[in-house]
Amino acid sequence: MPDENQRRFDEWTRVHRGLLFKVVRAYAFTSQDQDDLLQEIAAQLWRSVPGFRGDAAETTWIYRVALNTAISWTRKEHKHRKGAQSIEGVEPILQPAPTPDLRVDWLYAQIRELSEVDRSLTLLLLDGFSYREMAVILGITENHVGVKVNRIKAYLIHQSKRDSNHET
Amino acid sequence: MKLEELQAIWDTQNDRPVFSLNDSRLSVGLYQQRAYHRKRMFRVWFAPMMLTMLVLLGANLITFLGFFMKTITRMRITDPQMTWWDGAFLASGVASALAILVPYFKQWRAHEKAQEIFAPSLREELERGITQLDFEMRLNVSTQARVALGLIAVAMFSLLFEMARWNGLPPSKLLRAGAVSLVVGVLAGFAAEKKVVARIAERKRALQSMLASLDESAESK
Numbered sequence: 001m002p003d004e005n006q007r008r009f010d011e012w013t014r015v016h017r018g019l020l021f022k023v024v025r026a027y028a029f030t031s032q033d034q035d036d037l038l039q040e041i042a043a044q045l046w047r048s049v050p051g052f053r054g055d056a057a058e059t060t061w062i063y064r065v066a067l068n069t070a071i072s073w074t075r076k077e078h079k080h081r082k083g084a085q086s087i088e089g090v091e092p093i094l095q096p097a098p099t100p101d102l103r104v105d106w107l108y109a110q111i112r113e114l115s116e117v118d119r120s121l122t123l124l125l126l127d128g129f130s131y132r133e134m135a136v137i138l139g140i141t142e143n144h145v146g147v148k149v150n151r152i153k154a155y156l157i158h159q160s161k162r163d164s165n166h167e168t
Numbered sequence: 169m170k171l172e173e174l175q176a177i178w179d180t181q182n183d184r185p186v187f188s189l190n191d192s193r194l195s196v197g198l199y200q201q202r203a204y205h206r207k208r209m210f211r212v213w214f215a216p217m218m219l220t221m222l223v224l225l226g227a228n229l230i231t232f233l234g235f236f237m238k239t240i241t242r243m244r245i246t247d248p249q250m251t252w253w254d255g256a257f258l259a260s261g262v263a264s265a266l267a268i269l270v271p272y273f274k275q276w277r278a279h280e281k282a283q284e285i286f287a288p289s290l291r292e293e294l295e296r297g298i299t300q301l302d303f304e305m306r307l308n309v310s311t312q313a314r315v316a317l318g319l320i321a322v323a324m325f326s327l328l329f330e331m332a333r334w335n336g337l338p339p340s341k342l343l344r345a346g347a348v349s350l351v352v353g354v355l356a357g358f359a360a361e362k363k364v365v366a367r368i369a370e371r372k373r374a375l376q377s378m379l380a381s382l383d384e385s386a387e388s389k
Contacts, residue, residue, distance in 0.1 A: 021187045034187075094187040103177045104186065125171075126178040153171055160169035 005049045012045060016062050020045075022127075023063075024094065026111050026119050027070040035093040037073050044069045056136070060129070064137045067120040074116050110159050114152070121145065122152050213304070214276040217316070218269060224323040225265035231327060232258040235334040248336050261326030264319040272316075279303065298372060305368050321350055 013020070020041055028037040048065045056064075111122050117138065124134045131149065135142045232255070239250040306313070328346040332338065 018182055018185045021185050022181065025186050097184060097186055097188070100186070101177075101180055101184065104181060107174065107177060108186075126175050128175065156174055157169065157171065160174065164169065 008052070009046050009049050012049075012058065012062055013042065016059060019059060019062055019127075020066055021094070022123055023066040023070050025108055026123055027074055027116075029112070031092045031094070037070060038094055040073050041066045041069045059127075060133055060137060063124065063127075063129075067123070067137065071116045071120065106163070110156060114155075118148060118152055121148055122156070125149055125152060210276070214272060217272050218276070220320070221265045221269040221272070221323075224320070224327060225262060225269065228258055228261040228265060228323060228327050228330075231330050231334060232262070235330060238334065246336070248333055250333075254330055254333060257326045258330050261323045261330075264323040264326075268316050268319050298376065302372075305365060305372075317354060324350060 020038065023041065024034050024038050028034040045062065045065050048061070052058075052061055107126075111119050114122060120138060121134060124137065129137070131142045131145045134145045134149070138145070235248075235250045235254060235258070238247055242249070324346055325343065328343055332341070332343070
């Protein structure tokens with residue numbers, strides 16, 4: 001069974017790596033913080049492996065773990081900084097893409113302006129999750145999700161219009 | 169721009185992720201972080217209390233055995249003799265140490281077990297966080313904490329009193345020294361307790377406000 005858990009964890013971190021990167025990028029803004037958060041998420045993901053029964057899709061489960069961890073981590077971020085050891089000269093775990101996509105960067109900049117819970121909803125919205133799935137992942141009602149998602153959609157569309165007007 | 173267009177931009181990350189991962193560094197980091205969290209919890213809360221109680225338990229037992237052996241061998245006529253009261257006093261010291269050690273050990277084990285469990289939703293994660301802070305607060309200010317102080321006093325006084333009796337010294341001297349150190353310890357404990365409670369309460373308020381924001385009804389929006 002431990003081998004099976006190890007295999008599943010390896011597979012998750014390999015196949016769904018992109019999902020973890022999205023959460024990390026949305027919640028942590030410096031290289032050190034991004035490394036720290038990724039480690040925290042990976043640790044929680046490892047702990048969650050024995051609890052995965054296959055009732056939910058793997059992506060739903062991984063998103064659930066990653067978002068809950070990211071929100072908790074944000075809460076404790078100042079403590080991490082206090083106790084953080086200097087890692088100058090140490091290669092970071094996460095290395096930014098060599099040729100960044102400016103449109104993706106713009107999206108993350110908008111997400112960064114949102115509250116912690118709204119950031120989670122935005123990630124799930126952009127990845128095409130249903131209201132029901134979002135409600136299950138965050139532990140809130142579907143109605144509440146609906147209200148919040150409508151506000152987020154309006155916000156993102158408004159921001160895109162505003163910025164495209166500025167560009168023109 | 170429409171939402172579908174934003175989603176299309178978002179989906180480009182599936183082919184071109186925003187990061188690349190250094191696997192070997194991740195493995196090392198994971199190991200270090202796990203070790204750090206587990207050790208810190210044990211070091212701050214449970215190790216000092218359990219170690220103190222183990223020392224008091226051992227010292228009371230050694231004193232009991234030493235005094236008992238001295239009584240039954242009685243090498244010199246002037247050797248002090250253990251009475252039933254001495255035995256009862258030392259037994260109460262041992263019992264006091266055990267009465268703290270056993271529950272604290274059980275709590276620590278339960279806490280370790282609880283930490284391993286993954287919270288399946290944000291709400292439960294927050295509630296579990298608040299429960300955790302309540303647990304930390306209880307360790308500091310609960311009846312159990314105050315009873316623990318009383319039991320430490322019993323274990324320490326029985327030890328000092330009987331050590332003095334065992335060595336034929338006037339017990340009052342050792343008791344006086346013990347009383348002073350105990351009072352200083354208790355006062356320092358209360359001073360530290362206020363700070364710890366204030367810090368925990370601050371963390372708890374942050375969790376509660378986040379929980380309240382989740383509880384906001386859709387109608388109020």
